[in-house]
Amino acid sequence: MSGAVTMQQALALAGLAVVLALASTLVSLLAKRVPATLRLAATPLLGLAGLAALAAGLIALALGGTVQTTLPLGLPWLPWHVRLDALAGFFLLLIGVVTCAVGLYAPAYVRGFEHGHDSLTALGGFSGLFLTGMLMVVLADDAFLFMVAWELMSLSSYFLVAYHHEHSANRRAAFLYLLMAHVGGLMILLGYGVLAAFGTGFSFSELRAAELPPIWAGVAFALAFMGFGMKAGLVPLHAWLPEAHPVAPSHISALMSGVMLKVAVYGFIRFVFDLIGQFPWQWGVVVLIIGCLSALFGVLAALLQTDLKRLLAYSSVENLGIIFIGLGLSLVFLSTGYRSLGALAFVAALYHCLNHALFKGLLFLGAGAILHSTHERDLDQMGGLLRRKPWTGLFFLVGVLSISALPPFNGFVSEWLTFQAALQAWQLQSGVLRSLIPIASAVLALTGALVAVTFVKVYGVAFLGQARSRHVRRARPGPWGMQAGQGFLALLCLLLGVFPTWVIGLIDAVPRAILGGGLPQAGAYGWLWLTPVSPQTASYSGPLIVLMLAGIGLTVFWGLNYLWSRGAPVRWIRRGDAWDCGFAPPSPRMQYTATAFAQPIRRVFGLLFQIDETMTRQEDGTLRHRLHIGDRFWGLLYLPIARAVESAARRVVLLQSGSVRVYLGWTLATLVGLLWIIT
């Protein structure tokens, strides 16, 4: 960045982003009259807002300063405080990137809704408010504004989840989502309340200054962890996520999974790392364990899904788990005094935030593209889409490789960093931690491998092989706008994998601002070499890897196809039927389905889920296979609460017995009772 730009301008840009988001809300009020407004004005404005946020974030990260101001809104004695620092900048950047892609993608996508009878105004308006909420959460500098923005985010996204509200399942999902969001919000509010009770007020600067006794600090941490964890979909508070994310329109799912969950991460970081400030290592262990649980459970659940968007939602649980593993490591290192290692884990977590935003956004947009052209979410109906939607197929492949943490894509870098952080556990004093962290890294490794399985399944079943249903066979390449949106994200996935040094150079501003120390080593040997700790310890060179992969690959290809076979009888490829060991020509029905693909894993890890699998013989003699995969946590956590409330309500309503004499009796009893009490 040139010295000319200042933090003020960054803040102004952020403000511009908010204004643009609100503007997109306003213009979509016209969509009732002119449906095209949504396509032509509202969604592009959203994209522009994203662009502005992106720019603001970049500047803030590059300058690494902080700037704050207050707005003439809010409580008389607590105006809205707004602050832009490196942390906020990073998440602005994150929000901005995905929103840009959505801005490219959505115009073509929402066109499909213009003929439906769902209100376009609602879609556009609440999308704008949703973005506004997320931006304001990141910018907020006092608990009140934070809560307002937070709940605005929840509420508007709830309306978007309930957008297709004919299906009772969607309504149920929306209800569950709003309920849990509300509970989570209340917990966060309570957490801030605890801080404020020991501080002087609700602005973050005052909360930072608060001196908490350990007990209450623990309470605040627990509340915040539960509240933000509920939003981030950490196990066991994840139940809403796989319900709610899939049913929203796909570009909104991309925003929810890609961005909103990160906003929850932001909240957690702001609350724990920034506001509370110092912490015992036990917190780190708790976060680490929950992160591991979420990662493992999320990926296994994803692996067993056949509904594409649901699968992606579960995989979000898994990725948030990985992020929280990073944060947990960072907490452990920081609390034991290893600042630079803490910073390393912290950066790894942030990097993964960014990566997940990119590839999960990409994958949801891809799923949307499939939905758009086939109206199909069930993997077992898909197949052969790569030849029907080549560009979507290509970009989706990039997403798959990135999320499976394969070099040279971005997912790999963040996982690599996390491993590097975990491998420094030998430096710790406490043997418990030294033996705990390796286990965490084992879980991380297992998770990574299972993710690969999951997405090989997805890609292989959806895009390869032959179409399993008629409407999928008729799929067409989508409009260019949708492909541009995906292409943008796919490109970024590659770039962030190839040039990690630059990215870390940017992110580094955050730990420097929050933790007071960054990773000076990371880019010490130039942009070509990533050496987070020291070159002897570990080094990775994305550019060279790509160079060599491409170089060798092309050389071999050229060599075999042109050099080698020069003058040989056959140079070209002959097309023929599939051999398939000489069995009858394979029909699409003979392919492995997603269910079949996951069957071995289901056998190995089945205990973790409520699986009921039935094989019934129809009267026409055909076998019918039913498989239902339930989430054990329902029975363990959610149903009991619901039942308790129900029975309590049943008992309580007996108050309203209908007999006026009984009512009078109550009055008399109350009166006598009170008189008794007071004397």
Next chain:
Amino acid sequence: MDNYLTLPGWVLAVFQSCLYIALAPLLVGWVRKVKARLQNRRGAPLFQAYRDLYKLLAKEARVAHTASPLFRAAPYIVFTATWMAAATVPLLVVDLPTAAIADIIVLVGLLALARVFLALAGMDVGTAFGGMGASREMLIGALAEPAMLMAVFTLAMTAHSTNLSSVIDYHLVDGFVLRPSYLFALGGLILVAVAESGRIPIDNPTTHLELTMIHEAMLLEYSGRHLALMEWSAQIKLLLYGTLIANVFFPWGIGRGFGAAALGLGLAAVLAKLAALGAVLAVGETVLAKMRLFRAPEFLNLALLLSLLGLLSHVILEVGA
């Protein structure tokens, strides 16, 4: 960093990489030969594997109608990725740039990349067996990869580095030390190697009985040069694991300077070690029988357990505090 990036270093790196693809068939041939001998057969000549490759490369490639471009791209990607992974493992000499470019985690990543494309290629044509093979391969990979990572992490934590060449350096420097953790790690790594390179008891490279095969099932639709590349990369993989075990756990003899003598010694040493390992593998494959697919997880869980024990015994017994 600078000590890696020297011109001779680059030259040697290229040479060593080429050596990998050159030696890979030889190892396979050697294993087959030993096996045949153990089974009282004369067996195919030692260089049969080269002949097979040559034959396949000369044949025309047949591709199913239903195959997508990915099907044709996959062999090259798999081959390249495996080769690159191999290139990062010091074969003759340490301190090569390749080791700096990609550390041991990247190595695992590259192998995973290869596996993913292998599996995708298997599912591409849309036959029943392809999907089956892919599913099984991914299951085994999913269980083997963490085990492998844990095993190498034991080394990495001992050497405080994930850079293979500095790991080996470290061992050469502090000489022969008997570490309980290495015992476990070695065991785990061997099991993983067996599983990953598709040998008995997990998979049978020579079977063509559809329902039992894993690796072969994904290659059913391949022919000609594509098949050649796939086979070749499988052989490279085997060599890679062999070298890894040989040079990391028994680093002695590997060259530490770029002098001709060091290189010669290194070559001799590694050949000897690999020959021994190949023999061991052959013996193992002769005495063991292939196990059912659903016993494979138990096998790999054992591997994971061993590696994890290695890691724990390292942090508990060896670092101490």
Next chain:
Amino acid sequence: MNALTLVLLTPLLGALILGLIRPPPLAGWFNLGVSALSLAAALWLAWSVALVSDLPGDLGGPGAINGPIAGSLAGDIFGLPFRVDAFNVYLVVLTAFVALTTSVFSRPYMRYVLAIGRIGPRRLRTYHSMYQLFMFTMLVALTTDNLGVMWVAVEGATLATVLLVSLYRTPEAVEAAWKYFILCGVGIALALFGTVLTYFAAQQVISDPAAGLNWSTLYTEAGRLEPAVMRLAFVFLLVGYGTKVGLVPMHQWLPDAHSEGPTPMSAVLSGLLLNVALYAVVRLKMLVDGSLAHTDNPHLAGYLLMGFGLTSFLVAGLFLHRQRDIKRMFSYSSIEHMGLMTFGFGLGGPLATFGALLHMLVHSLTKSAIFVTVGHATHIAGTQAIEQIRGLIRTQPTVGWSLLIGVAAIAGFPPFGVFMSEFLLLTATMKTAPWFTLVLLSGLAVAFAGLFRHLHPMVYGTPPEGQQPVAANMIPVAVHLTLVLWLGLAIPAFLANWLDRATGLITGTRLL
């Protein structure tokens, strides 16, 4: 005081004239006009109160004050003492305002009720004149300085509304009216006993028997009132007026009356009457606090209020889960919110009191808006049964969305005002009684779930066959929700100052 005179006389005369006017549409407009006029008068009154400069800062707290109470406007009308200060004037304005918007809604609504023949012109006339009479009684109860007169006015409010509850003469309506009448009558009688006791206590310390019931006099003398008597008195007053506030377990009349009366009545009952009763309770609490200030447990009144408030809050929240009738459901939500306010006032302290006052305001606005919307919803579906109200958004988006947003607002979602007041109440609780916060939060969650589980199927989904949109006048709803939204985003300075003065009056210490 002539502003006050206007405020009081307008509805009274309106009631008399409306009792005579025949043609219904004209009556509707006239009703509207009268309400508008009284709103104007109320604003004038507010203005004149705002002009009264009050002593800066601390008011000295109950019992410690000698001389007139700062920042208030006192005077006699027909020999009756009246006093207007920041506390009651904002309720006066609120009352007049909601009365106006509701009358805007009630004009077409009652015409529709008349058209489908649920009532005849004569009963329509009763409705209109009772409407204004009800306003009159509430305004008197708010502005009078004499506890006796306040009692008379509140009882008058009961009498004025009881006929409106039974307006439809269905068996349910009659039953509801009877219960309403008996329970509130009894309650009010107990309140009278409390008043008598207060007077009895006052007589020991106040020379002039005529002034013995004047709140201001009592307030200034509060420190010397006999604690034992005042304690006794407060229990009666609390149970008495608490019945009208709808505190559990004296609340049973409330859902019945709300659900069976005509919808505009539900709106004003929920939005205004409960406030008035709570206002009375708070005023009396101020007295009792003054007299108990020097006893061994000075916060008795506060604790009682907290207890009642919390009980009502939780119990009502549970009730929400098992509702079949949409209007009943929202009346339970009213109980819940009154409980919250009562808790806040009981908690005491400037922050909580400020929050409770703000909550009164936003709750009245939101709840009356919701009831207006519910009126349209029931009109669309032709029933009040929740099971049969379906797919409102599809049938009539304005109604559906208003209901959805209104409920979101009442459930305490930002950026609506209810969130702001609940935020204040929660933080106040955090500071003084942290463990109650958990109870409050779980209560909020339970109530929220109760509301939305019923709301969802009503607004979403596909409507039943042949469900037609109706001619709905959404202006009142729009106005109310906009105001609530505004209050959620920012409290205008004058309002903040206003509430702050009220807080100063009640707690003796200012917040700002």
Next chain:
Amino acid sequence: MNLSLLPLLQQLVLVLAAIVLFLSFVLLAQNRLISAIHAFAWQGALVAAVTTVVAATGHIHHLYFSAALTLALKALLIPWMLHRLVRRLELERHTESLQSPTLVTMAAVALVIFSYWLVLPMIQEELTFTRNIVAISLAVVLIGLLMMVFRTQAVAQVLGFMSMENGLFLAAVSATGGMPLVVELGVAFDVLVAMVLFGVFFLQIRESIDSLDVDRLNRLRETGGDQ
């Protein structure tokens, strides 16, 4: 408190108050509506008498007026209206008996003791006289409420309500020497209107459920069962 020290008139007040209390017992236990109404009328008259006595002792002139008011309202007008209603509703013969009269009476006695126990803390010596009157009137109020709880007949409930009002009047006049006149007027007016409305409701209830048994007014209630 030593009775002999009190002036005669105050003793008279106590006697009258005692009879008022007794009458509300009668009211509580009375089975026939008509006689219950009579008992109520007598109670009203006695309250009026108390008022006059207090007026005479304290030379509080407006109390004479309110005594007259009470007499007119509680002893004549309301009983008369109730009579008319009962006749219109053909309830002259109507009798209803409490489920367990002895228990209810015991409860009432307990309430009397309770209310006396309540006022004990008012220790100021010069208050003892009024204090006991307050106890009596409190007892009357509570018994009225008790009656409303245990009587299933609408008219009987109204009687209970009205006897509560009597208790209030008693307290007002005897303890405080009467409320300010406006308040008295207002209260009286409210009671009158209330009575009128009660009349209206009797008819409405009658025509809606064809009985005056309040236990049959139970349409509006929440059910604990499954929805």
